[in-house]
Amino acid sequence: MARSKGRLVIVGGGEDRKGDKVVLARFVELAGGKAARVVVLTTASQVAAEKPEEAQAIEDLYDQAFRDLGAKKVTTLHIHDRAQAGEEAAVQAVMEATGVFMTGGAQERLASIIGGTPLDKAMHDAYREHGAVIGGTSAGASAISQIMVLGGPSDRVPIKGSLPLAPGLGYVGDVIIDQHFSERQRLARLMSVIALNPAIVGIGVDEDTALVITPGRCIEVVGSGTVTVVDGSEMAYTNFNEVGEGEVLALTDVRVHMLPAGFAYDLGRAAKDDGPRKRASAVFGGLVERMLATC
């Protein structure tokens, strides 16, 4: 599988859209700065689907934000059924985009409306072949992975079966992305997925914060919060197979990393120097390499 040329900007929701806009600024920068051609996709929003005035409000908000940040072109696509996701004008806009940004709402709308359509294919082509940036906030972030969480309660304890999973848009494998992470106290619900399959890496992204992934090369954290990475690969014990659905899970020896803004790990740069690279490798136990390898 050829390495994608694109980048992923995975935003935990609630990103600043009117002030410094640090997270969105990084998205525009990666998409080419003053040459950026941005497509905003409002598919996740039920409200945008049902109320024209709400759709317009979302459009105005992001259109203004991306233009303020210097993007050359901003096109908003209000795509809310599969027929629209096959229309030539929409496909064309995505094919010409240097960045596609998915707004928040419900991730199952993105999967069920876009999944498998010409628009979906165009987004993957733009990402893989043209080097476009795929970004998403909140539901738009969760949808980026191959397996995604659906909406579920933010229980304060890990509950077996509490967090339904579904196939996502498939830009990154072997991870589960949860958003509004610190704000909604979602460590426990992410742990419930880790208990189910510790091979999956849990990624919790705070509000106004983004995990930026350059496949095969680099991850970085941007914004005001942290990215919490939950690695169950060394989980020594869980009662998962001893309790029933709805019961509380126990987990031990789960590795957690808290990565604030400014954190960056560049595999390419590290590779030039064997010493630091080896150290970095030891530090992250292969985790970052795994994440970078699965995009």
Added chain:
Amino acid sequence: MARSKGRLVIVGGGEDRKGDKVVLARFVELAGGKAARVVVLTTASQVAAEKPEEAQAIEDLYDQAFRDLGAKKVTTLHIHDRAQAGEEAAVQAVMEATGVFMTGGAQERLASIIGGTPLDKAMHDAYREHGAVIGGTSAGASAISQIMVLGGPSDRVPIKGSLPLAPGLGYVGDVIIDQHFSERQRLARLMSVIALNPAIVGIGVDEDTALVITPGRCIEVVGSGTVTVVDGSEMAYTNFNEVGEGEVLALTDVRVHMLPAGFAYDLGRAAKDDGPRKRASAVFGGLVERMLATC
């Protein structure tokens, strides 16, 4: 140092006081059930110190709860200055108690008012020599350890120096106890202490949940939430020495355990069978033994 005969009941705040009272019931049971002589200490509460009617309300609440649970005797001590903590009647009540329960408020009040007084000594004697149960909820829980957190903000990111520490009442060493843990999203602030000294084990107790420690022998979790144990002993990286006070911390490879109600680890029982004991040892990486050894 001779092993204490007592037990510790470390409650994350907000325990049920009127319904099933699962957490308080375990406290009474450990204190002797129908033979229990319970002392309730309201020192942590500024309100109890300043308003007689509030002091009475707290007294009535716990008095009723412990009597409903079958305790033989319940004595409430409203001790709000160091002179009161030296009075013979109070010391005598504690010396005769099978359980002392510290209510919530501000943990620095417990340390500064009780610390080093005859009452403090009586509590330690009752715990160590007579096998009394020492319990505390919220601030009363945090005060149980040798080093305690003071009140600090529940930042959503780990901030260097955000969580002030102070000497606590000293019933358990090498741990930091935080309370209202899941409810107030305190993982990040606990991580800030782990970054400072990874030798400290972080213990986050949810509301209506207790960690029960029988020194040298057993830990168990009681109640409706979980106990989160944060072990930084294998922390591979932190930027602690590269950032200033108030800046955001990065941490990697912190081990986290989520232990729900019903979780129990009995070192004594495990020791009878070398096979399971070895397995249990591997599972918890020596962590539980360390916790049990430091009481």
